[in-house]
Amino acid sequence: MIGAMGIYVTRSKPNGPAISSVVAAIALVASVIHLMAYGARDVVDVVSFFPGISVSFFCDPLSLIFAMVASSLWGITVLYSVGYLNGAHEKNQPRFFACVAIALGATMGVAFSANLLTLYIFYEMLSLSTYALVGHHQNDEARVGARKYLIYLFGGSIGLALPAMIAVYALTGTLSFSYAGILPEVTPFPVLVVLMIMFLYGFAKAGLMPFHAWLPGAMVAPTPVSSLLHAVAVVKVGVFSIVRVITGIFGYDLINQVNLSQVIVYIAAFTVIVASLMALYQDSLKRRLAFSTIGQLAYIIMGVGLATPMAFVGGVLHIVMHAFGKITLFFCAGAIYVATKKKYVSQLDGIGRQMPWTMGAFFIGSLSVIGLPPTGGFISKWFMVNGALEAGFPVIFTVYLISSFLNACYFLPIVYRAFFKNPATMDDVAERPLLCVVPPVITAAMSVVLFVGAPFIIRLIQGIYYG
Amino acid sequence: MTTLSYSVAIILMTMGLWAMLSKKNLIKKLMGLAIFQTGIILFFISMGAKEGATIPILDHHGYGGIYSDDYANPLTQILMLTAIVVGVATLGLGLALARKIYAHYGSFNEDDILANLREPNE
């Protein structure tokens, strides 16, 4: 297992361009699978600083699921990036791939962190490495986006998460995750609420409103970055961190005991509704996807925050499902841009006939994000909705339904436009390049496969909750 | 007697401090520093002084016993010997600097120097 750890840290940071990235990605996926097969719950201390403070890794189903999603999508994204970057004639490709690789290494670090400090270290590393990616175009627009990105992420992590972490350490003397929770039961309620809010907003990568504004801003990045980082790695790291904090620091026992769910759930519910409404008004395709992401992330937090078995399974499952669904959508947006230079929803009339594969994938991806069968999104949403009822939050139940409706409202018109409206002008547009088309199709197919394969993952997750 | 010497010490210190902080002329500032240090020296010496005691030099080689009450405390005097040396060195260095400043700015007055000092780039 330590050997496998070594692979992440070393192999996931190649300096070379695409090929070595692909090799590393395959190695990474292989080692995650290897871990899955032989995974033990050992804690490996790498460096110990003082009691309760060390850099250490461990491996549980939650980290495995997350690592698996991130690493497999990385492989696909690298393929896609090759197509995209060449198609869009981007500069500085080696730097691009190196930064993506570092970001992925950091994501893996987050996934396997055994305590809050380790998680925090890799969280910051991720912020730094993606900064260069967001600002990749090196023009003024990128500068503004990147600066905003930085302000929100560092403001959150240093201003809120770090003091919260230190407060936890001062209260408990340890930072290791434990499913029983590490905070003592006698902690006064207001302190718990404040800590929880500090963590929720401190991990600003999760994009809870009003700490969401960096995400649309960061859409200035090249599309592969948006897709991998802002649909999968970065935002999911934020969510994953929050999940870890909820389950590993607070613990479900404590949360149920003092009814902390309310705090989490209502903050998230607010974000879900507002983000969905805002998505309706975005004309830029990528921005619309970004707002959709904000809403979907809040779903996950809501699910995990409900603190019932059903909702937890749904929430964690949604990390996976949404990752595949959303990355498909981003890939499609990028493919459209490479082929036609079109960025706006209103320009997409009739494009489905010229790019049937791309838009077909887009359709499946949006089905998954909306939560309709036969895609994976349906299953995770099903669990979350049931969980809301189980936990006795009818309001949240309604929120899920309304927002699903809104999701449909902002995705389906795009599909409708693309396939059934006549384009204003008939350009000579075709599917190209190959490497931009295949990846979205693969991920879309994966969304469907996950519908079928969900029970396997569900068993894994249930293992966490009950184990 | 001791009250008097302490009072003088305090007055000297205050004078010196006042001169250092409020005078515009660099030389006067240095004089203030010197007065301040003199005050401190007096303060320390007063500490070691005793009514009716003499300088702490043993001239009779212990005939008839040595009584510490007969001698002022030598320690404070030794300390001040050091402090005087330090003070002289500081003063010398300050004067050297003041000379350099005068050579360059043509004035000992702080205001004139500051007016000359403003540079556009800093």
Next chain:
Amino acid sequence: MSSQWAFLAMGIPFFTALIMGSVGYAAPRFMRWIGATGITLAVFASIGLWSTVSTDEYVSYFFGGWLPPIGIALEVDRISALMVLMVHGVAALAYIFSLKALPNELPASKHPVYYTLYFLLISGFVALAVTGDVFNVYVLFEVCALSGYALLAMGGKKAYVPTFNYVLMGSLGACFYLIGVGYLFIKTGTLNMAHLADVLPTVFFSRSILTAFILITVGLFVKMALFPFHGWMPNVYTKAPVSTLCLMAPLGTKICVYVLLRVVGYVFSMEYMTNILAVQPIMMTLATLAIVVGTLYVVYHRHLTRIIMFIIVSEIGYMVGGIFLGQMDSVIGAVYHIAADALMTVTLVMVAGVVRHCLGGDAIADVAMMFRRLPTTAIAFVIVCLSVIGVPPMPGFFSKFLLIKGAFMSGYYGFAVALLIASLTAVFLFFRFFEGYFYMKTDNTAPSVIQEPWAYRIPLVVAAIGLVGFGLSFSYWYGFIKLALPLGLA
């Protein structure tokens, strides 16, 4: 033998200074070798001292065999050993750096004088760290200060006026300290630190002791440039030669913080400070203000050297705050931070120096060029910035972690907030430089990479590696410092 290390650590640079002074004019060629030998031996001595205290915990050296309270003693515990190590480590880096930097700034005829003072200054710093006598502290302050004034004034005509002000302020601070020592002596009749600590509790409630405490702390605050006594520092340091700065900026103020810890923690005792005087709120306010004000100035200035100066102002606030929080962890954090910050500051100053010499200025735009033209410097800069920000596992993170934890435990939330603000500002500061490079308009006449001279590169690389190593070995230092803490800490 083991007790001799304490003397050697102090004496070697002192004798090097003497030899420099006499040989320098006669045989200038040998000068740099004498210096190199001296500094190497001194580093060995400090390592020897360190390994001795690691096992014995305590080393005393009595001059001439006179035992205290009559004789003069050097007393080395683990914290002072760490300080000695810090002084010699930083001095060694600064010395190598100065080999190349100094010829750019001063004519060769002045080098013998310069290095004589330079080593005198080093020995003064070391002596401050090991002395066990409150009056000696005053004398050593002046030894450091006098050699320091002269070194600073060598920065040329721009440096005269700020240095003159520094002479006044520095002497004033030292004099305040001296009067305070006088009051202590009146009441207790002793100057030895350990002896004072024994005697003082019997007279804790005396008004003289209160006066002594106030005068000594104020004097030290002036010396260490704690806000609002910081006015002299940025001006004088920015005008000084870079090679002087490498020595003065990291050590000059830090060693005063160490003396503060000695005096407050060991002589007066923490109990006196927190329970009897109850000055903690005032001191914490000062420390918090220092951090905030320093941070604000950092944002405002646009030259790297100046920015470094105000970083120092706010870092002083960290340490003073850590000492006065009076928690075990916060004091460990403060001590650790003294050493960490010395290392960080010397690296930053060296970076600024390299940029100034190689690129001709240290405004933000010049510094930004560094990423393209001076790769080694840029890497060192990034590492030290991460530490200033407090990104784990850099040393800056751990000290900040302990300080914030201490602030939470004792309820000074304002201090914790100030620390966080300082971190955030450091992030934006760093990214201002980085952005300057990243979004620079590229033209075809892009200048090529400059290879730094070895005298620049070696200390930079060593300092950067040292920083990382110091951070990674945190658990060792935590245990190391913990055993030497003053009594009465929770």
